[in-house]
Amino acid sequence: SQTIHQWPATLVQPVGSPLSLECTVEGTSNPNLYWYRQAAGRGLQLLFYSVGIGQISSEVPQNLSASRPQDRQFILSSKKLLLSDSGFYLCAWSRDRGYGYTFGSGTRLTVV
Amino acid sequence: AQSVTQLGSHVSVSEGALVLLRCNYSSSVPPYLFWYVQYPNQGLQLLLKYTTGATLVKGINGFEAEFKKSETSFHLTKPSAHMSDAAEYFCAVSDLGGNQFYFGTGTSLTVIP
Numbered sequence: 174s175q176t177i178h179q180w181p182a183t184l185v186q187p188v189g190s191p192l193s194l195e196c197t198v199e200g201t202s203n204p205n206l207y208w209y210r211q212a213a214g215r216g217l218q219l220l221f222y223s224v225g226i227g228q229i230s231s232e233v234p235q236n237l238s239a240s241r242p243q244d245r246q247f248i249l250s251s252k253k254l255l256l257s258d259s260g261f262y263l264c265a266w267s268r269d270r271g272y273g274y275t276f277g278s279g280t281r282l283t284v285v
Numbered sequence: 286a287q288s289v290t291q292l293g294s295h296v297s298v299s300e301g302a303l304v305l306l307r308c309n310y311s312s313s314v315p316p317y318l319f320w321y322v323q324y325p326n327q328g329l330q331l332l333l334k335y336t337t338g339a340t341l342v343k344g345i346n347g348f349e350a351e352f353k354k355s356e357t358s359f360h361l362t363k364p365s366a367h368m369s370d371a372a373e374y375f376c377a378v379s380d381l382g383g384n385q386f387y388f389g390t391g392t393s394l395t396v397i398p
Contacts (some may be wrong), residue, residue, distance in 0.1 A: 207342050217388045217391075220341070265329075271334070273331050273377075274329070276321075279328045
């Protein structure tokens with residue numbers, strides 16, 4: 174069966190520090206991969222998605238970036254965090270339109 | 286273009302009462318529709334989905350939803366609310382290519398004992 178792993182679960186980082194969040198999928202190949210952010214009391218904001226290795230689409234201009242170095246690995250990064258980067262980050266994968274998303278368990282990021 | 290509207294960002298029901306969470310969509314192609322549930326500090330979990338076939342879809346935890354094309358709706362219902370149903374619920378529609386899913390802004394369900 175397919176599983177998705179996302180870590181860390183919680184993270185507290187100072188303003189200006191770098192960020193690296195990792196997401197991996199097991200049990201499938203060539204998945205579509207996504208990074209979402211939930212700010213407190215708000216809905217889901219799509220940040221990046223990828224349909225293949227090295228292929229990244231950015232939905233929202235920001236100081237975050239994403240990379241897909243391997244087929245089932247998706248990394249969210251920042252060189253210098255801002256206070257506004259605080260939120261709940263969710264990784265997800267999908268294989269086709271009718272499948273829907275499978276989400277990771279999320280990372281609670283607090284920038285202080 | 287696809288979009289999803291969830292009416293009511295907060296819904297409160299008494300334990301044992303009917304749960305009705307509303308979702309309307311706009312889609313330029315036949316829609317694939319989804320409902321997800323999110324418990325605090327957790328990822329989203331698929332409740333149910335409509336792709337083709339029967340328009341009344343049954344999901345986990347006693348939830349069901351009916352696709353009504355004429356009303357462009359996909360409302361989520363449960364006959365009798367349980368305390369454990371308290372969570373955030375998201376409706377979503379997928380695009381034709383399947384690369385993106387469009388989410389509503391979510392409805393927070395409170396169950397009153």
